[in-house]
Amino acid sequence: MIFIPDVKRKNIGVFGLGVSGIATCEALAASGARVYSFDENRAARDKTADTEYRCEHPKNWPWKDMEAVIVSPGVPLTHPKPHAIVRKARMEKVPVMGDTELFARALNQLEPRARPRVVGVTGSNGKSTTTALIGHILKQAGHDVYVGGNIGEAVLSLPPFENDAIYVLELSSFQLDLTESLRLDAAVFINLSPDHIERHGDVTGYLRSKKRIFANQTSDDVAVVGVDDDYAQSVCTELMAHNVAEVRPVSSGSALGRGVYALDGKIYVNLDGKALLAGDLSGARSLRGPHNHQNAAAAIAVCEKFGVSPALAVKAAHRFEGLAHRLEEVGRNGKVLFINDSKATNADAAARALGAVKDIFWIAGGKPKDGGVESLKPMMDRVRTAYLIGEAAAQFEEQLRGSVHCVLCGDLENAVGAASADAAMSEAKNPVVLLSPACASYDQFKNFAERGDKFRELVAQLASTNGAAA
Template sequence: MIPVKGFSGKKVAVLGLGRSGLATARALQAGGAEPVCWDDNPAAREAAEGEGLVCSDLRRHGAFENIATLIVSPGIPHLYPMPNPVVAAATDAGVPVDNDIGLFFRSFAGPEWHNYDTPPRVIAVTGSNGKSTTAALIHHILTEAGRDSQLAGNIGRGVLDIDPGGDGSVVVLELSSYQTELARALTPDVAVFTNLSPDHLDRHGGKGGYFAAKRRLFAEGGPDRAVIGIDEAEGAFLAGQLAEGPSDDRVIRISVARKLTGPGWQVFARKGYLSEYRKGRQTGSIDLRDIKGLPGAHNHQNACAAYAACRSLGLAPRVIEHALHSFPGLPHRSQIIAEADGVTFVNDSKATNVDSALKALSAFKKVRWICGGLEKEGGLEALNGAEGHVIKAYVIGREAAGFAMQLTADAQVCTTMTAAVEQAMADAQPGEVVLLAPAAASFDQYDNFEQRGDDFTAEVKKRL
């Protein structure tokens, strides 16, 4: 646990009592603060009270008298599409609003660090797609290299639930836009921006607000090194804003769209080969084509980002290459769940938006595509760019018929996962891939994308 500093003897309100909220309340208590907790869910309040935490209705008049700050869980809106009433009440009362990420960055460092040969480092990863895989891959590389590493944030453990930093240790954080937009302190040593595509636009008031939330990770604290994916205009703009000039190697540009040249520091992947250039000279190269845990160009982008982050900590290219080959991939993200009779079955339930689904489709040549669900803003037109990879689409979800009508590929309305898997397996031929890449949210039929991916996996395995 990381005890929260700066609030000893003060009352701190905690809104939302899920994983991060409970960890925050415990860490506040450990730092000498008095957490005052609230969640609209009675079961969540009961669980908190079972741990001895105090719950008080933060919606009542006068609830923010003598409250030092309000800590908000990631899923609770503070501005768009409209503020949560509790957040609005705190704002009206002049009470600062923060989250667990902000508390972590103000509390992680300790006086014992003066005795360390190498102070602990924090690598923070954000972006629209690939941030979970990139963060997990960085953690895997560091662990394989014998470095003390912890994975936390939007993946792994809550940030305040991890162990204090040791000599030479590294904390790898995956941070969503919900987390970066509100944190009052953001001071990573290395910050990574994978890419940007439209997502959560209602929460951020449009694409500009979404990018601004991501950009805060780089603008607020000024990381020692910034790893920036520049295949979108926003990433290229961000890299230009951070660099003092073409040779400023504090910014490491990454790409899977083109070869990068120039006097700075670049990492790019083309035709399955990762290359590192520094000061105009090649300093590293890795063949990514046979790494099963990282299929497709989107995973090659993740590999470039992880490679660059680890190189910034001084790891040798060959050490990183060795670790890449043992990376198993993440559940629900281009996860190979079975191979039978020449057919490969891949679970990419995390492909909840059009861009991530397009990248998943592009990773394979002959695809039986299971897709559909709760459609997001922007339509599905971009998916038709991958129609050359799709033999047939099998559409699930309550609005499967409407979803199917937007596809140019041959599409069959299946509605349920059971029907889609059954038909796709009946049709599949050797050399083909049955891929779940929904391009939609799961909430019309499932509680979350993990449950959807587990259902796909179970349906496949019971037929093998």
């Protein structure tokens, strides 16, 4: 647990009692604060019944004496309109922040020699894989590493600061909006595609939030930036013009005059004017596709900052097991490979999966996002048939008409059955049934993880029925 300085006997509110909210309450209470908590969900409130931060409605909080309100990252600050708790805090002139800001304030209280090194990773797609891969490579190289934030453990649940450790944090745009004083030794911005517009107002607001990851960096720090999309490329150019932190561009598919890049899976490092081949990731099954090669390039650029040779980093990356629901191989039934990419909740993420494999029997659909799958039509030459589910099915069929044969399946179970049967009967040598929905899951599932778990379960049932090994 991270202990928070300067909060003893101070009144602090915590609104939202998910994993990070409970961790925040625990850390604040252990640090001596008087914690006032609340959640709009009754079940979440009930979990605090026997704690010293037992829930109390915000109307009863001592607002005139409140030091701060810590809100869940999901609480709207501006769009579509500020949440009631945010409006109340602003009216009372009480600062609103997130748990990552508490982490930053604790970090900033340390003497330089006692300060651990901290890495932050953001981007529209690939940030979880990149965060986990950085942690994996650094551990393989012998560093003490703690990974958390928007992935795994809540940031305040991580172990107390150790001066020789490296803390690697995944940071969403929501978290960055609530963070002011975090300084990162290495900050990574992989890519940006329009998403979460309802929260940020427009793509400009979304980009502004992402760029906050570079705030407070110094000339001792490294900024790692993807340059394979126009938004991120503009950020890279801006950072280079400001000339504060050392900027390390990363790419998959383009050779760079300076930076780390991948060409056909081969990783090249050029940080001193000479490009050197670090190794080949084209056979790394947990890092399939150009997008994962860019993720790996970013991870290698970070790890080099901490003394890990690129060649060693590539070798470590081959041992990376990957993350659930992200191009995850979940079974094989005869010649048919099943890949779970349930985390692909928008068209841009699905495009990355479609570009990583071929002879695809594609399961897509759910709760649609703006634009649907119109942008994916040029990739339909890689897809044999699309099996459409959920609210988006009719819209997707219309958008894909003339580009690929579509089957309306209704739900995931029907889609898996139809796709697996068609793949098995096809003439393709190595057909792939790919769940990469390009949609949110909320129409039929609680979240993308539940959707991916259901896919895995259905694949296991197929294997059991047919006597194959999943």
